[in-house]
Amino acid sequence: MSNRAAAAASSATAGASAGVVGASAGVVSAPVEVVGASAEASVDSVLRLRGVGWSVRGVPIVEEVSFDVHEGEFIAFIGPNGAGKTSLFNLISGIYPATHGVIELDGADITTESVHGRARRGLGRTFQTSSLWNGMTVADHVRLAAQAAAGPGASYRIWRRAGRYAGQVAETLERTELAHRADTLASALSHGEKRKLELAVLLVSDPRLILLDEPMAGVSAEEVPALTALIRSVHRDLGRTVLMVEHHMDVLLGLADRLAVMHHGTLLALDTPAAVMADATVQQAYLGEGL
Ligand SMILES: Nc1ncnc2c1ncn2[C@@H]1O[C@H](COP(=O)(O)OP(=O)(O)OP(=O)(O)O)[C@@H](O)[C@H]1O
Numbered sequence: 001m002s003n004r005a006a007a008a009a010s011s012a013t014a015g016a017s018a019g020v021v022g023a024s025a026g027v028v029s030a031p032v033e034v035v036g037a038s039a040e041a042s043v044d045s046v047l048r049l050r051g052v053g054w055s056v057r058g059v060p061i062v063e064e065v066s067f068d069v070h071e072g073e074f075i076a077f078i079g080p081n082g083a084g085k086t087s088l089f090n091l092i093s094g095i096y097p098a099t100h101g102v103i104e105l106d107g108a109d110i111t112t113e114s115v116h117g118r119a120r121r122g123l124g125r126t127f128q129t130s131s132l133w134n135g136m137t138v139a140d141h142v143r144l145a146a147q148a149a150a151g152p153g154a155s156y157r158i159w160r161r162a163g164r165y166a167g168q169v170a171e172t173l174e175r176t177e178l179a180h181r182a183d184t185l186a187s188a189l190s191h192g193e194k195r196k197l198e199l200a201v202l203l204v205s206d207p208r209l210i211l212l213d214e215p216m217a218g219v220s221a222e223e224v225p226a227l228t229a230l231i232r233s234v235h236r237d238l239g240r241t242v243l244m245v246e247h248h249m250d251v252l253l254g255l256a257d258r259l260a261v262m263h264h265g266t267l268l269a270l271d272t273p274a275a276v277m278a279d280a281t282v283q284q285a286y287l288g289e290g291l
Pocket residue numbers: 022056061079080081082083084085086087088262
């Protein structure tokens with residue numbers, strides 16, 4: 001973690017408070033000035049967005065989003081339902097084409113690059129809804145992902161060459177606490193285990209920048225702490241840069257170096273959690289009077 005990220009992390013702990021924000025948050029349409037976001041270029045930016053936007057049939061969904069992500073940083077994205085958080089992740093990962101602006105990964109312009117091209121550069125993501133194959137075992141999910149990451153053609157030899165990936169698969173299942181479920185079908189996993197398996201599928205391709213879209217969605221309260229600890233370990237122990245959309249404030253305040261607040265498709269604020277939570281504009285526009 002960079003010094004900057006470490007300083008932000010300590011502020012995150014200081015500013016922590018529990019609760020879930022999202023659907024019921026009040027919405028005020030006026031303010032669009034970004035609190036705490038710096039437009040300056042930075043030498044250690046892994047990801048840089050400048051004026052990024054996406055419109056559908058002329059209707060703006062994401063507007064003028066600019067920010068830098070530093071190596072080893074953890075940024076959590078919050079905002080009411082429909083604020084544009086998933087759309088922004090889709091723009092960064094290449095699922096949607098940006099209609100405005102520039103996206104850079106490690107200084108290279110990837111604005112028009114394909115999803116696979118971005119993945120080859122080390123960008124990986126999970127989705128809000130589960131993307132697993134019910135009839136396939138845990139180990140086979142990770143093995144297939146390892147083979148897909150190995151390059152074109154490798155996945156056609158999945159059953160003949162399965163042994164080649166055994167060590168990689170075992171290590172990834174160990175790290176994601178799924179080793180004891182290796183031979184279990186995905187359909188038999190709990191929601192928390194499914195989320196762990198999605199992380200395992202992601203990690204086996206060794207991404208440096210990870211986008212997690214609501215990893216706690218559908219997960220029972222009992223499983224949240226273990227999943228949170230796993231995500232923390234991916235960030236801190238594996239040193240991955242993480243962007244995460246999450247509604248559970250108690251989860252993300254223990255993880256995030258900075259909080260990004262999305263509001264009506266714009267980036268309303270980007271700063272340490274303590275600064276964001278204390279900001280009057282954010283409180284009025286999103287968090288509501290009660291906070
Ligand atoms: N492919 C699409 N075509 C048209 N409109 C879309 C498309 N994808 C998203 N939208 C619209 O863009 C807006 C933002 O949606 P998005 O899913 O990005 O919000 P979100 O902040 O992630 O919400 P949530 O917290 O509910 O997941 C919504 O009004 C949604 O209906």
